[in-house]
Amino acid sequence: MKYILIIGDGMADNPVPELGGKTPLEAAEKPAIDAMAAKSRLGSVLTVPRALPPGSDTAILSIFGCDPNLYFTGRSPLEAAGSGVQVEPGWASYRCNMVCLEDGDGPFEEKKILSHNAGSIDGATSIAIITALCADPEFHAAMEEIGMRIAPTPSFRHIAMQKDGDIQGIVCKPPHDILGQVIGPYKFHGNDNAGQLWKLMALANRKLEHLPLNEQRRAEGKKPANGIWFWAEGTAVQLPNFVEHYGRSGSVISAVPLVHGIGVLTGLKKIEVEGATGEVDTNYAGKLQAAKDALLSGDEFVCLHLEAPDESTHNGSLSDKLLAIHQLDSLIVAPLTAWMEQQGMDYRLLLLSDHKTLMSTRTHDGDPVPYLIYDSTKPQPTGLSYTEANGEKGPYVEKGTDLMGLLFETE
Numbered sequence: 001m002k003y004i005l006i007i008g009d010g011m012a013d014n015p016v017p018e019l020g021g022k023t024p025l026e027a028a029e030k031p032a033i034d035a036m037a038a039k040s041r042l043g044s045v046l047t048v049p050r051a052l053p054p055g056s057d058t059a060i061l062s063i064f065g066c067d068p069n070l071y072f073t074g075r076s077p078l079e080a081a082g083s084g085v086q087v088e089p090g091w092a093s094y095r096c097n098m099v100c101l102e103d104g105d106g107p108f109e110e111k112k113i114l115s116h117n118a119g120s121i122d123g124a125t126s127i128a129i130i131t132a133l134c135a136d137p138e139f140h141a142a143m144e145e146i147g148m149r150i151a152p153t154p155s156f157r158h159i160a161m162q163k164d165g166d167i168q169g170i171v172c173k174p175p176h177d178i179l180g181q182v183i184g185p186y187k188f189h190g191n192d193n194a195g196q197l198w199k200l201m202a203l204a205n206r207k208l209e210h211l212p213l214n215e216q217r218r219a220e221g222k223k224p225a226n227g228i229w230f231w232a233e234g235t236a237v238q239l240p241n242f243v244e245h246y247g248r249s250g251s252v253i254s255a256v257p258l259v260h261g262i263g264v265l266t267g268l269k270k271i272e273v274e275g276a277t278g279e280v281d282t283n284y285a286g287k288l289q290a291a292k293d294a295l296l297s298g299d300e301f302v303c304l305h306l307e308a309p310d311e312s313t314h315n316g317s318l319s320d321k322l323l324a325i326h327q328l329d330s331l332i333v334a335p336l337t338a339w340m341e342q343q344g345m346d347y348r349l350l351l352l353s354d355h356k357t358l359m360s361t362r363t364h365d366g367d368p369v370p371y372l373i374y375d376s377t378k379p380q381p382t383g384l385s386y387t388e389a390n391g392e393k394g395p396y397v398e399k400g401t402d403l404m405g406l407l408f409e410t411e
């Protein structure tokens, strides 16, 4: 028996007026998923405990059987693990985004934030810019003063770590939540360290504003990476071992470090696929092939995570969200299940949206999401398609941490 977990990030939603009151899951063309749902256990699940903020961090921890009430210390230590960076006990870690702020030499706090990823900056340039910044003597000294180190990664998502960094009560607003706004009102607060981080970000802006690499980006019509932004603070975390707990070994295929990090910290292998972008242009064929290779090489469990529905919703593109759901169906679910059947592999497959992402707010929502569990050896006829409303008709799982036991039939 093979066990497959497919996560369509942020697929689930509420009814959308432009779709005549349907949800994107109800409106999207997804015949393979719906055919499977019609023969599955179909229900709904609360992936994020009510008291916690809904997001892929809390939701996917739950899905992998790690109670976020116990193991969620922040997003960045999970991401760091996914990028191969270990956060030492006693250190705080942060995501360090390359961002784009309004041009000019005016006060930092009066600037607007224009992009949370410096205009989707490419990995090589992002590394070059953060490396240049850290090599600046004044910036270097300022980092040293507060025990900060930055580990570059080939994307807009660098990782910052701070020795004895105090994150108790700190409020660091995520940059994607305040796009287009003046940053002053969101000045970090909550403790003394908040002011130190903010000061370092202001210095970074001053250093990066006229960096030759940024002048070059402007000349090319690109957004400059003229700022850094700390957020997603957390402390070193140890997760329960998946292989020991469920007795199954396996792999995690994703475009995003967070999901890889949760996989790695639970003892699973991470598989990186060239051209996996997390958007509708992602390398679907590569991800499909990686899943097949993992199954053929002896993995009993494979997780395929697709970020595109979530990204499309954050970008406010309904057409991309519908396309992303359709692509998940036609480029992943349909060919993967057809291939497993052709190989004569028996399988159980859990498919779900980790959390809702709403077109109406362009952000996450903590309501329950629909899940399906299909068993190729014992189909359960329900005749229902995979939608939020149909999920509500089926068995309700109150704790997302119970899902994996249901997939493996250990509970």
Ligand SMILES: [Zn+2]
Binding pocket: 010, 056, 310, 311, 314, 357, 364
């Ligand atoms: Zn999201």
